[in-house]
Amino acid sequence: MEGLDTITYWYRSGRFIPGVLPLPAEHLASSKFIDALSDLILNSRLPVGLVSLGIHKLNDADRMDSCMEGLLRMRRLGVLIHLLQFSGANLQIQWIEKMEPEGIHIEMGQFRADGLPHRMTSLDDKFHTQIYASNITLVKDLENVMAIGAHHSYGGLMMPPVSRHQILHISDSRIAKAIFSLHPHKTQNGDK
Template sequence: MSPKSRLYTLVKAWKNKPFQEVRDACGAPWLGISSQALEEHQSWSKRQAISHEPIFNCKGTKLTGSLFRPLITATDMQFLRLFMEGLDAISYWHRSGRFIPGILPVPEHVIASSEYVDAMSDLILNSRLPVGLVAIGLQSMPERSMLSKYKDGLLRMRRLGTLLHLLNFSGCAEQLQWVEEMQMDGVHIDMAQLRKELLPFDALSQIRRPTYSSTQIYASNITLVKDIENAAEWQIDHCYGGLMMPPLSRHQTLQINDSRIAKAIFSLHPHQHPNQNGDK
């Protein structure tokens, strides 16, 4: 190996080095994050990973949020580091003059852990972001054994001013009860499930009742023109997926021109005569 290639390997390893303080954050010593670790985090977060999936209103005329996808598959070792990156992106947009809410997916065992909730609370408070910009995306319902701790974690997140979204909404009675009890700000349905008729349409009509007045409906996995037409017909509030726009870097998200997006998506088809595959 030449000296030049060894230097390249060392630099690459340094850039990809995880943060020891954040990696061990679920233990007591995490609160003492050093200034060096924060500098490493800022440097690391500047790398423009394609991680943020834009969310638009149903007509595609306005960017209404962003889903931070890496947290969906994050391991326990990665979670807090990625949570910091998600908050950093929201702060970046806010400092640049864009009010773009970010949805940060969180698994059920993290919400049920007081140590993780302590860590997330400190990170959210230290971000100094306005209320309404940070949303917690709940990936699944908890097991009965952790139900009480899970609810306590949600209430703590709510008291911080974070929004609560239920991802992977299936329309079952248990989920509807949670949406009403916790006054969820959003529920996310998979359009592929609706296409296969695996999600009861009655669940959408129930979300429209006055008891769920604060809950908005998000349609994910928009991949066909028919999906957009169905979303409009069912009065869904927000849409995201490959047909709307694929995931972007945080800087690309900042540069989204809403009116241009609307023209790109909706001027290509008249919405009246899709073929049997739901595409133009």
């Protein structure tokens, strides 16, 4: 509910910001849960493409098979699918090839000790999906992000997290005024 409320908040503010709702894979096996989630999404009256499910805890073949029906039902509603906690395991790769999710999220800290496995290089060539790299805190993480071919990256090295309140008031800050004075652009509301 909180995730849908946040997406609705931004949508009603005139900003079409998609949101990813994290969800353990085992919940998608329950038809009652899928019915309830479908009702929530339909009642939110959000446009197609603003709601994404971030599937995590997808580690074994049983979970992958049991959640397929629920994922297909969500897809029919226009919900986008993202795979969270991608580790490069063969089962996850097979699931990606079968399901073709819209996004793959990779936590880059898992490759600091042992380095980047060869099968993880150039993922953008292997999959037709957006690749998100998270937890970028070291320069080595940035090097791994470039080797993977991630489309988006975020973490403490890029920018510390900000709250909704901070985002709303950033236009009042001197930093924001300096940024916007250097690069004026129009928003969807026509404001500069």
